[in-house]
Amino acid sequence: MPPWKKRVSKFDLEDLVVDVGYWFKGSTNRKGYLTEFCELHEAEYMEILQHVSVRWLSLERCGTRILRLYDPLASYFKSANDNQARFRRLQEAFSDPMTEVYLLFFQATIPAFTSFNLLLQREQSSIFLLHDEMANFIRKLCARFMVPTALQGHKQLHEIAFKEKANHLPGRKLNIGFTTRAKLNRLLDDGDITPQQMEKFHEAALAFLINAVDYALKKLPLQEPLLKHAKFVDVRQRLECGVEDALYFVERFSHLLPYHRPQEHDLLSDEFLEYQTMPVPPLQDPEEIEMGSFWAEMATRKHKVTGVRLFQRLPTIAKLVLVLPHSNADAERVFSLVGLNKTKTRNSLALDGTLSSIMTIKMAGLEPCFKWEPSPAIIKASKKATSHYNKEHRS
Structure with missing residues (x-):
């Protein structure tokens, strides 16, 4: 981003x-x-x-x-x-004296951007969280400079009239951070700044927040249907979703999901109802659920009497959703990793050879090489390979 x-x-x-x-x-x-x-x-x-x-x-x-x-x-x-x-x-x-005020304002405001940015940089699949988090991010920014009543009753974020002056909080009511406000008032009371400087700061802070919301509405894929329908894979949001969310992916990825016949739709609907009504064990920390592991376990659940798998289609759809990237952070990491390994002094690394092997090992998230201890079987096989290589290359 x-x-x-x-x-x-x-x-x-x-x-x-x-x-x-x-x-x-x-x-x-x-x-x-x-x-x-x-x-x-x-x-x-x-x-x-x-x-x-x-x-x-x-x-x-x-x-x-x-x-x-x-x-x-x-x-x-x-x-x-x-x-x-x-x-x-x-x-x-x-x-x-206003430099410190501006720094304090940024210190109070930037964390909203940082937390959203960290979501985009997560390595584990988070596509099912993206739609709601984008909306929450924009609403948090709007709440800093808009009267609460102007934010209510809007189903679509694009309907919020955030540029209307009538919907803006007065300068002294802007949410610029408690420390920022205290510092600003102290400077004014001590005569270090004038009321005009304070008003100029309020105008600048308001303009910054308005521009940030405008930029977010233009750049974020708020209208992307895939992100809206992907929420069904989150067990915490399953009651808010319907089978139509799963069917969206069946239609969009028809070459990967062979569930197009009406009979398959009926069976998928039954699985979705079972998914919504099944008892889920209480979780100590719902925020730490790993959806990949959850759906892998769902694919193994069987009926207690017949022994037939309860979910034969829904986990397949969910796994397809979970492999969809929620940002380009992973691709950027790969490009960065290539640049760190194929340098000017190591410019002969073949893309389909040594470089590919190095990338595979490093992207697997294994422990550092100096901490890795090979098993006896690997050591034995390595000795045999070394002996064989030496025999083949004797002059």
Whole structure:
């Protein structure tokens, strides 16, 4: 998923964390001076984190680290002197009391993006969660700047009039985070900022949230029927679904699911009713259910009297749904893994040979090679293979 817009007014979080990271990167002297300012402010010195643009989740961590060192950093840039353009930008930023407010706002807002992003990056199948999580994500953003009544009564997210000014909360009621609001009020009471600056911040925060919702509505596949029908594989949502959800996949993937005759539909309907009404053992932590294992167990259930399998069709459909990717994160991991193994110094690795074998082993999630202990049978077979190879290649 591409990064959401990060700019609030003229303040850019990504520019700030990159500038701070590069200023202290590789400079022992600058880190030493910062350590002295940390001691002066009775703060624990922590390494400045480096933001990587292709790893968007690092943005939140970098911003949080800057906030934890904010007072020492502000003193450092106000006291030091340098003619570099990056230093002048940082000196100007840390001299502005609103910089900390913007950082606090991002700290309160970005976790909503991060939690949704983490769902897209999960390795286990989560396609059955995607539709509801997309809707919840957008509603959470809307709740930060819209009056509650404007969010009620809308079955479709596209019906929410989030751009209408009449539906927006007044500036002082915007949900910008408790710490952000307290800091903003304190600066205003102390005379460090003017009411105009506060109002400008409210306008910028509102614009950021509106743009984020607009971007999400345009980019997320909220109208994709496959995501809506995939919810039936989640045992926690089975009562909200119907056999038509399973039949959707029978029709869409007709070349893989041979259940097209009316008789098969009737049998599938009976299985679905059994699935909805069957007793499910109480689970200590419903959030930790692994659906792949659940449906593998469902395929083995048998009638106590006849011994016939209770579910002969529904698990097959469910397994097909579970192998559908819910994002492109897995593909990106593969590309990254290829780049880490086929380098400039190892550019002769054959795609259908050594590289393929390396990828297969690493993608299997096995333990590190230095921890792996071969069995006696493997050692014996390896010795035989070595002996055979040596005999064949004797000069």
